[in-house]
Amino acid sequence: MPPGKYGMQEEWEKEDQQITMDFLLPTGIFLKFPVSRNDTIKSIKKMVWKNARSEALYSALDDPDGYVFTCINQTAEREELEEESRRLSDVRPFMCVLKLVAREGDRVEKLTNTQISQLIGKGLHEFEAQKNHEVNEFRTKMRTFCEEKAQERESLPWQQWMEFSFPCELEPCCAPPESSSVKPKNSKKIFIQIKFESCQVSCRSESYIHTYIFSCLRNGQNPHLTMIHHSTIVKYQEEQSKVCSQVSKSGSLSRPPPLPLKKVRGRLSLTLLFSSFTGTKKYCFFLVVQAGLFHGSELLCKVVTTSEVTVCSEPLWDQKLEFDINVADLPRMSRLCFALYAVIEKAKKPRGTKKKNKKAMTGKDCPIAWVNTMVFDYKDQLKTGEFLLSTWPSVPDDKSDLLNPMGTVEKNPNIDSAAGLLIRFPNIRPHPLYYPPLDKVLTPPKYILNPPVVFIYGQRKILFPCLKKIQKFKIIDNKNSTEFFEDEKELLWKLRTEVRDRYPESLSKLLLITKWNKREDVVQMVSLLRHWPDLPAISALELLDYSFPDPAVRSFTIRCLKKLSDDELLQYLIQLVQVLKYESYLDCDLTTFLLERALSNRRIGHFLFWHLRSEIHVASVSLRFGLILEAYCRGDIHHIKLLTKQVNEALGKMKALSDIVKSGSQKMTVDDLKLCIRQESYLDALSDLYSPLNPSIFLADICVEKCRFMDSKMKPLWLMYLNPSLQGDMMGIIFKNGDDLRQDMLTLQMIQLMENLWKTEGLDLRMIPYGCLSTGNKMGLIEVVKxxxxxxxxxxxxxxxxxxxxxxxxxxxxxxxxxxxxxxxxxxxxxxxxxxxxxxxxxxxxxxxxxxxxxxxxxxxxxxxxxxxxxxxxxxxxxxxxxxxxxxxxxxxxxxxxxxxxxxxxxxxxxxxxxxxxxxxxxxxxxxxxxxxxxxxxxxxxxxxxxxxxxxxxxxxxxxxxxxxxxxxxxxxxxxxxxxxxxxxxxxxxxxxxxxxxxxx
CATH class of the missing domain: 1.10.1070.11 (Phosphatidylinositol 3-/4-kinase, catalytic domain)
Known part of the structure; x- marks a missing residue:
């Protein structure tokens, strides 16, 4: 019998390199022989064919390339081992069994899918298993977008291709002096040596490429080099058109003429049917659900609370919840927030109870869970019918924090352990109701502001021939607070056109005082925004907060952010990835913007990948981040190999080394660590890779003698590398396993930003914002400052x-x-x-x-x-x-x-x-x-x-x-x-x- 789950894990950790494997052939023949843990799948396949020659039905086997190994992996899923360069120790099948099966379908497509799944840490079959129209349409749209970007990149002139692949890193400095026609005598020329390595250009050697470039330059031509052959990019337009045709026939994409919301009468309501709840019955308590309707951080109407029901496995309410807002006044990004909490029954104080126990006997509302959902779906349609919402556990400080409008609108994927709420939206009309498109909303306002405007501010009557007076009351310059008095709000709203023309950077203040539960005000604000002048990109960052969810606002913000240079975008990339969590739908302007910039600059793509990949384990963003990672990989197929070397090989081995060092089974010494690293599989995985901390730095050979682990609680690994570009000098990285490095990343980012601001003002304070990168759940890398x-x-x-x-x-x-x-x-x-x-x-x-x-x-x-x-x-x-x-x-x-x-x-x-x-x-x-x-x-x-x-x-x-x-x-x-x-x-x-x-x- 093959070893069990834990026995198999121990088998992989043994120093003995030989493992006996069972092989099942498609001819029905069973083979069994030892292989090395460090053998690749390709070499193992050769051994299978060599051993099968002496077996029956060998002649029935076709060419080896027509077959692929399958196994049961560590997550108990069937996996096809399409990437045959992987080692057996990296595959780690659940049991010592490999099955050989005939290949089916497009091999290149399957290989790409396998590589992407392994790289992002999430199987693409999980996206398909969602059976979610929004997920499917987002994947289709993003795949088209990213592959078009890849094709555009293929036709770039060689200079632009070099800028994409090897973007320059420039130190911030003071503004350069005005250009002069006279060159200084001590001016220096910069020579850049370029070496093309292992380019997949058929029949074109390195010498040929150099000859071609200089020949073009001599003739005054622009050399165009297709450095990477894009035969691996799959064209699927026909498949996409078939899918769209099928969806259109089913009615998912076809939309009946929208009924204007302003003609719909009645208030928003829904019915809470029941909840699935698996709580403790140690105490006697009742369950209550609280519901609030939000637009960003603004509560649109009074919170609604259900009646109390006795706790049981499926508490039944069947209660109608009506909100004090008309359906016609619903903002496009209306969000329903639910909270489930328990009301513990107050127990009578028994005789002799001490005063210190009095607080425990009085009872208290106990928060249990929360969940959010949008009122309109991703197609702008008002939701109808039943929805089962699996909740997220919640432990806020007090009852006022029960609702969590800042939280995700995704349902908890762990449905087995999460409480669920079943709600039903009513069918207001026999046909679906859609929020009107922007061209219907952007109607010219019916009012005209004719100066002078007289307004009552407090008890004073103020004449406003211009907006300068508003400065006197420090409304526009109120930087330390976003809170306004009611008369200040009224003043700002009345003078909104003047604010746009004279103080455009105060847009956030105007958005905060907009009455999003009043349709007329929303129409006027969106119309005003259409002609709002672009803001500086740095000022526009504020509008990505969850307090500003309106699509027109976010579209305007991205329009402003497009002015960011690549270096500036990298400076703020951590924050831009985080605010993706505020987006209510998968397809949004911010996602498209980040993918577009990442596919135009590989350095941006590198860090976008890592900022997303490091949080793929977080359930609330796993789907969104996984989909964006898939789209990026399809847009830059050739980056997959470099990233795989970092993720699955180098970091995988670092994690294994860290686990060995931290295990309490035996006292680990530095010499033991060096012995582990000297193994062939570790040396290969830890050498010859681009640093995740800086993709411009190549980590050549790991210097085993200089490696150690540090004397602290988490036993970080101290790994040193030879850097050929530094003429024998060394550089090091620290691998931490057990600490969340995201706060260190944020702090160092701020220190880097401070240094940039100081240098721009001509002040160089010699800061050292060393590299730091979170790579996973409480894992990450830190640059060694030599x-x-x-x-x-x-x-x-x-x-x-x-x-x-x-x-x-x-x-x-x-x-x-x-x-x-x-x-x-x-x-x-x-x-x-x-x-x-x-x-x-x-x-x-x-x-x-x-x-x-x-x-x-x-x-x-x-x-x-x-x-x-x-x-x-x-x-x-x-x-x-x-x-x-x-x-x-x-x-x-x-x-x-x-x-x-x-x-x-x-x-x-x-x-x-x-x-x-x-x-x-x-x-x-x-x-x-x-x-x-x-x-x-x-x-x-x-x-x-x-x-x-x-x-x-x-x-x-x-x-x-x-x-x-x-x-x-x-x-x-x-x-x-x-x-x-x-x-x-x-x-x-x-x-x-x-x-x-x-x-x-």
């Missing part, structure tokens, strides 16, 4: 006691002196001064917590930098209810000692450092709205310290939004002096940290 050490190590090595090490103010300066000879020391101190200023400002603005001497590092060149950003936005570390971090940012006297070059009276150097800090802070304050917008967009990420607007209040305060520059700078000077005055508290905290680390078992 030639650096922690402050804790530097202090420990210069002191005999952990208790006194933190108070040795000469340790840092002596360490820099040892690494920098006399002629380089001054430059190292300057690097320290600049970087220390940058990180003081950055950590203060972002509210970085848990700052001890083990997560602040220094390079040998003098640059100081921070690592490990597990706490931010003012979430400082506490011990026994006491705040351990009592300073706004870290500025200790040993830092000042280095800045002053070891001389206590060197106040000139310190004042220059203070000026760096103040200048850097003022630059950030001027761009404060951008940081707030980016953090607001990240609420969808589900980071524990960033879930609501309350969490962002720290950022608004630190950036002094709503205050003048002088007021902001005055406040920062107070914080600066406080950090310097109270730095002794930091040293005590560092001492306690060092003592605790030394006493660890």
């Amino acid at each position: 030639n650096s050490d922690t402050i804790a190590n530097i202090q420990r090595n210069s002191s005999n006691s952990a208790a006194t090490a933190a108070f040795n103010k000469d340790a840092l300066l002596n360490w820099l002196k040892s690494k920098n000879p006399e002629d380089k020391l001054e430059q190292a101190i300057e690097e320290f001064t600049l970087s220390c200023a940058g990180y003081c400002v950055a950590t203060y603005v972002l509210g970085i917590g848990d700052r001890h001497n083990d997560n602040i590092m220094i390079r040998e060149t003098g640059q100081l930098f921070h690592i490990d950003f597990g706490h931010f936005l003012g979430n400082f570390k506490r011990k026994l209810g006491i705040n351990r971090e009592r300073v706004p940012f870290i500025l200790t006297y040993d830092f000042v000692h280095v800045i002053q070059q070891g001389r206590t009276n060197n106040s000139e150097k310190f004042e220059r450092f203070r000026e760096y800090c103040e200048r850097a802070y003022k630059i950030l304050c001027r761009n404060g709205t951008l940081f707030v917008n980016l953090f607001t967009m990240m609420k969808a990420a589900g980071l524990p310290e960033l879930t609501s607007f309350k969490d962002i209040q720290y950022l608004k305060d630190s950036l002094a939004l709503g205050k003048s520059e002088d007021e902001a700078l005055k406040n920062f000077k107070v914080k600066f002096n406080e950090a310097l005055r109270e730095s002794w508290k930091t040293k005590v905290n560092w001492m306690m940290h060092s003592l605790a680390k030394d006493n660890r078992p």
Whole structure:
């Protein structure tokens, strides 16, 4: 008998390379022989044919290419092993059995589907199993779109093809001087050496390509090179037309003439039938459902609550819920939000009960689950009929947070463990009702605003010959708050045309006060938006928040975002991926925009892939992200091979190594780790790949002798590589398994953005925003910053006691002196001064917590930098209810000692450092709205310290939004002096940290 599930897993982990496999041939012959775990499927097939020659019915077998192995994989699914370059150890069949079957269908198509499934971590059959018209139509549309982009790329001139495949990375700098016809004498020419490797161009060698290029250039022609042959792209237009024809016949795509909603009378209502609930019966309680109708974050009408029913396996309501809004006034993006909660029956207090138990006996409403659904479907049709909504578990703090309008409209796929709500939308008319298309909505407004306008503001009568007066009341400049008084709302709405013409960047404020439950106002707002001038792309980011769901608004936003350069888009890509979670339908402008840019720049495509792939395990976005990943892969077939090397081979082996290191079965040493890496399968998988952290960097040979695992809780792997482009120099990556790196990614992104803003203003503070990438569920990679050490190590090595090490103010300066000879020391101190200023400002603005001497590092060149950003936005570390971090940012006297070059009276150097800090802070304050917008967009990420607007209040305060520059700078000077005055508290905290680390078992 083959080994069972767990036995098979152990079999794959054995050092013995031989595994006995069973082979079932299509002729009915059974073969059994040993194979190596490192053998490829192709080599195993050759062995099968060699062994089958001596068996009966061998002549009945056709050519080997006509057959494919199948197996049962680790997820208990039948898998065809179309990609024969895979090793058996990578396939890991559930049992030691491979079945040979004749190939059916289009081999290229099946191979591509298999590669995409393995790469994105989600089988394409799961999409087909949905039997969902929206999913099918989205796949068809995106496949057409992406493959058309691929064909366009094939016809690009060679220069543009090179720009797509190898986009340039340029450092941000100050604006260049005006062009001059006279070239400076010291101008330098840049030569770029290009090498074409393993191009799939039939009958064209590398020398031929070079000859062809230079021949074209000599003749003044544009060389056109088809570097990659697109024979693997499947043309399926005929199949698509057949599907569309069938769908049209079934009535799914054909639409009867829409009945205008404004002619429909009556209020929106639905019937809650019953719920499937598998809760505990330990306590006696009742179930209640709460329902609210939202447009973005705005509640359109009063929340409706059902009657209480006794808990049972299928609680029955059969109750009609009517909302205080007319069907004719429903916004296009109306969203129904449901919450299921329990009302625990109050128990009588028995005699002798102590007061401390009184709270437990009074009972409380207990939230159970939530679910959202759209009122209109993806075809603009008002929903009718029954819908079973599988809910998401919910544990909000209080009853006011039961409804979750920011949450997904996807149903919970884990239907076996989730409570379900069965609802029924009524048939208002015998024919389907559709929301009118935009050309019907965009009718000219019937009103005309003729200045002057007289308006009552409070108790004052104000004449508005122009909108300048509105500035007097700070309505437009209200940066720190989006809350308005009713008279302010009325004023803004009455002067909306003037706002468009004079203050277009205040669009978000106008959208927030629009009455989306009043059809006339919606028509006027959408009509106004049609002629709204384009906003700067950075300002438009705010409109991607879930508070602005209207399709016209989101379409306008994407129109503005198209102005982003590739570098700017990469800067904000993390947020753009996160706000995909706010989209109500699969097909949206944001998805198309991201795919289009990703298929025009492979660097963007690389990071879009990883930001989506890292969250494919999240049930609420697994379908959406999986579909976008599939579309991207079909648009860039040849990127699949490079990404597969990273995902399935390199990261797969890193995960296996990490699991071995972290397993408690035996004490793992560094030598044991090196022994594992030296195995052929590990060496092949971990070498010769492009770095996921930076696709421009090629990781050649892994240097086994330099690899190790770090001495911390999660045992991160420290892997070093030779980089041929750096003439023998090495570079390293850290693989973390068990930590969520998304907060570190966000913090480092903000530090990178700060550095870009400073450099644009001519201030280079020598920051080190090292690479960090989340690659999966609590997994990720971090760039190794070479030639650096922690402050804790530097202090420990210069002191005999952990208790006194933190108070040795000469340790840092002596360490820099040892690494920098006399002629380089001054430059190292300057690097320290600049970087220390940058990180003081950055950590203060972002509210970085848990700052001890083990997560602040220094390079040998003098640059100081921070690592490990597990706490931010003012979430400082506490011990026994006491705040351990009592300073706004870290500025200790040993830092000042280095800045002053070891001389206590060197106040000139310190004042220059203070000026760096103040200048850097003022630059950030001027761009404060951008940081707030980016953090607001990240609420969808589900980071524990960033879930609501309350969490962002720290950022608004630190950036002094709503205050003048002088007021902001005055406040920062107070914080600066406080950090310097109270730095002794930091040293005590560092001492306690060092003592605790030394006493660890």
